[in-house]
Amino acid sequence: MRICVILEGCYPYVTGGVSTWVHQYMKAMPQHEFVVWAVGADSKDQGKFKYELPDNVVEIREIFLNDALTMPFVKEKYKFKEEELEALREFVNCREPDWETLFRMYHDNKVSPVAFLMSEDFLEILMKICHEEYPYTSFSDLFHTVRSMLLPVLYILQSDVPKADIYHAIATGYSGVLARLGSYVNGVPYEITEHGIYTREREEEIIRAKWVIPAFKRFWVRFFYMLSGAAYGKASMITSLFDKARETQIEMGCVPELCRYITNGIHYERFSSMRPKKDNGYVDIGAVLRISPIKDVKTLLYAFADLRSRISNVRLYIAGPEDDEEYAKECYDLKEQLGLADAYFLGTVNILEYMEKFDFTVLSSISEGQPLAVLESFAAGRPCVVTDVGCCKQLINGMEGDDLGVAGYCVPPMYREALCDALEMMCTHTEERYQMGQIGRKRVEKYFRHEDMIRNYQEAYDEVFRRWQESVSA
Template sequence: MKICLILEGSYPYTYGGVATWMHGYIQALPEHTFILWVIGAHARDKGHYKYELPPNVEEVHEVFLDDALKVRAGKKDKFKLTEDEKETIERLIDCESPNWEILFDMYQRRRYNPASFLMSEEFLNILTRLCKEKYPYVAFAETFHTIRSMLLPVLYLLGREVPEADIYHTICTGYGGLLASLASYVTGHPIMLSEHGIYSREREEEIIRAQWVIPAFKRQWIRFFYMLSDAVYKRATFVTCLFENANKIQIELGADPSKCKVIPNGIRYERFCNIPYKEDDGFVDIGAVIRLAQIKDVKTLIYSFHELTGMRDNVRLHILGGVDDEEYAQECYQLVENLDIKGIKFVGQVDVVKYMEKLDFTILTSISEGQPLSVLESFAAGRPVVTTDVGCCRELIEGASGDFFGTAGYIAPPMHREGLAKAMNRMCSDRKKRIEMGQNGKRRVEKFFRHPQMMSRYNQLYNEIYYGVKW
């Protein structure tokens, strides 16, 4: 069958995380043909892939959000909205579950120009009325530019040509979920959603911290991403996630419980299971397999390690991974220099399997996670992990119901320097305990988190959708 994978901000443009998972996923299903429909932030990234695409990738359709800014209003464009369309636009502006079929029709069949529409008298009349009701004390210019920046990418995406496929499989809600919903409307073919983290919750956390969002509109931006999630939750044939708590959240946010499936991550256990332990050389080497991005909270990692060096002097931290956010990466490098920390090495993109031989344990300080592959890979190598209490990290460390393999690391609250430093210090203090916990994690991965198990479950869902028979 031909499957269109809809991806936002990851594969094939970045290394690590979902991108690495996606590359292995496609390779593991050679019997299917894949089309990639990818959403990127910047058109300058067009064609600049970090991976050699597998032979079963037939096409790549790239959509870049900054191209929406290049769309010019047509001087002769005129709009006369029906009452249903006016209500739909009003609900869209207010992030209040609009009638997406009406919007799809406006931008697919009737080919509305999004730039023209957002400058039209019809739109301005609706916005003016809403401003008086919802934002009477906010300058109209601020409201206009906020709402325009919110809606322009959405309306631009609604006008994209839909590639032909048998199944549309989106790896997130948000803009990716919107394209999946559009594809289902245009082609009548089924869609499937697989969330690694809860997209709308992650955007909410980012917006709360964001400096660029006008405080009066933070709630509106949060509602915006929940609105996009709701669109695909309601249309998907299946909604999958990585662990039970995520499933509960999806249902709370509107997913139909009968359509929800939990499919845990899986790794290639055999790549890691024979890595020898590092010889005891008097130093404890800690690895952080992360992208340099704000959501990984690398700054807290640096501060925590700095506190650890005040407790003991035989520690080294190796930060492995690429750069997602160049500005944030430079801030991290500068922080290490300002604190004058000698024991931190930014290793960059390396072969994690080979580099694991140098490490005693690993650490993950993320603000938000799903079911991190780096933790599973560390366990498979017999290395215990210190993690923040996010996503299902506690479940991975301590085991879920029916898992009696024992504790495989330590947990600390997110963004808690002292807690993370104490957890690392505790891990550093006892080599025998480290090896014991690493073995607990290794047995857990061997039993529950193998790549073939995961791929079999996804393939079963494809077959059930395509053939209509439960396998």
Template sequence: MRICLILEGSYPYTYGGVATWMHGYIQALQEHTFILWVIGAHAKDKGKYKYELPSNVKEVHEVFLDDALKVRARKKDKFKLSDDEKEAIEKLIDCERPDWKILFDMYQKRHYNPASFLMSEEFLEILTRLCKEKYPYVAFAETFHTIRSMLLPVLYLIGSKIPEADIYHTICTGYGGLLACLGNYMTGKPIILSEHGIYSREREEEIIRAQWVIPAFKRHWIKFFYMLSDVVYKRATFISCLFENANKIQVELGAEPSKCRVIPNGIRYERFCNIPYKEDDGFIDIGAIIRIAQIKDVKTLIYAFHELTGMRDNVRLHILGGIDDEEYAEECYQLVESLEIKNLKFVGQVDVVKYMEKLDFTVLTSISEGQPLSVLESFASGRPVVTTDVGCCRELIEGASDDFFGTAGFIVPPMHREGLAKAMDKMCSDRQVRIEMGQNGKRRVEKFFQHPQMMKKYNSLYNEIYYGVKL
């Protein structure tokens, strides 16, 4: 079976999270051939992979969003749009469920130049009319540049060359989901969507906080990402997520319930289950296995640890993981320096299995999550976790309705510095309680979250689509 995996901003360019999950996923399905169709932010990253690609990856098709900015308008290009095409463009600008078949044909069969089109009289006429109706009190220049920056990547992507495959499997909605729909429309091959987090909700949270978005257009940017989610929800044959609440959200956003499957994450339990406990050396060592990115809210972790050091002086914090955002990472380093925190180390990318021997428990401070692998790995090693109440974290800590193993850590609200400090202090106070909570988590992972269980369910989706049978 020839499967095209569509990824946005992760594998094979970054470590951790979805990228680590994806690498293990491909390795576990040696009976299938994989083609990677990957969307990156910067063309300078072309070919710079963090992983040695498994032997069953036969092709890599790279598309970079900043290449869209390099497309030059051609003066000779002329456009004469039909009424249906005008309507599709108008709905695209307004983020109101355009007819994607018409748009795909414009850029796949008629090979429109996106830069030329966005400077054309036809586009400006449609945009001017919408501005008068929707944004009469916003400067036209601001509206033009906002809509252009919104549409240029979309029009560029839907003109992409399409890899041949039996199934298009996208690991998010957004731009990745759009490419899956393009592949489906042009080849007739089916789509699987597997969301680790709810992409449109995550983008909404980012846009609300973003400084780069003009306030008048925050709602429009949010609508834009919900529009991109809607198209793949409608076209996918199967839609999977990691836990029941995520499934409910997908249905609320338009996914057909009969298409939906809940497939929890799975880890290689045997890699972690025999890690010995750290010897008591008088210090409590806390690990944060995270990428340095705003969505992981590293700054709140730093502030909370600073408060913790005021409560007790025998604590150390180890931040493990690579850097997603260089500017944010520098801000974190400066914050540590300004607070004069001594027992905090940015360890970087390390062997988590080996490093876990040095830790008493772990902490996760994300603003948004799905079902974090770092929590499952911590549990499998017998370490309890302090985590924010996002995604599936409460269910992992406390257990689902069919899980009676007991509490495996503490939950705090996102971005709650004081609550986080108090929870870490409580976890530091009793070694025996930490061990008991860690064992609860360990039993939970052994029962519900092992890698072979997960892979069997995904392989079943492939076989159900391709052969019409369930494994």
């Protein structure tokens, strides 16, 4: 089988998290050929891969959203049909456009995206939006905001689509739209896998974003919901990592019968033989994460500063790459401002080597799915302090039917006092910490093994083809 895996903003340019997951995922299925269709933000990253691609990756396609800005201006006018205009009105309004009509226009007929965005039809649609929704907002600001939203989408619709037997988008958003486009072009099924709920994550980012004009934050959120709606709309299967994420997808309009959750899995044996850290007079805390706003490293630093005022023999090691250079610099500066000589930024490291140096780990994220970092920590017998996002509380306490016990502490996100209290409890209760680590290890051994995850996805592919064949023959 030839599987096109579509990724956005991660593999093969960024390490950790979803990137690690998909790399191991493809390596675990040598019987299949994979095409990697990677969506990036900036073409300066072209070819700068952080991974050596597995042997069964037979092709890689790169597409960069900023290349939309290089499209030439087209002078000739295109006469839009009424059904095309209706699809474009819905598209500009970020509602529910007829995506097949957009595919025919921009992929099959190669209508210029620039031609529409410079047309009187576009201005007319935009003026109506401005009159009805933004009567006291600059029309110029609205024009440039909406144009910056729509241009990259129309640009990617003109992409050459790689051949595949199935398209598998590891998110909704732009990658989900491409999965639906691939299905449309080649007449094969596609499925969606979400590690976190894409629209909710983008919504959180937009709310905090300084670059978005406040009046248009709601419009930007609507835009990302529209992209997810496109991805969900014709998918043969929609998977998530845990039951609450599945429920959220259904609340967002997904057909319940098409939704299922498949838990993450790790290579348990790589970590399971790890012994407790040797006593060196310190309690060493590990934070395995990308340095980005969504991981909320700043709250972790503040909480660690509070912890240092209570406990002297404690150290913090933050292991992971810079996902956001500006935010990373702010974190480094904050460490200096707080005088945290015992907090260390390690960069990208071999986590197997460093996990041996940790007594326990911490994850301070404001958004997560089912973090591999927690599963790896558990497998190594290291309990965790986590924030109550995504599946983290279930990992600590156990899912339905899991009576193994508690494997750490879970606190509200962005709550430094509670995070500090949990860190103190973990530091000062040595025996309880050890028991929690053993519970975490048993939990991964029983429920989160990599081979079980791969088998479940193999079965999902078989079911996707069956559903597709049934829909085609109906």
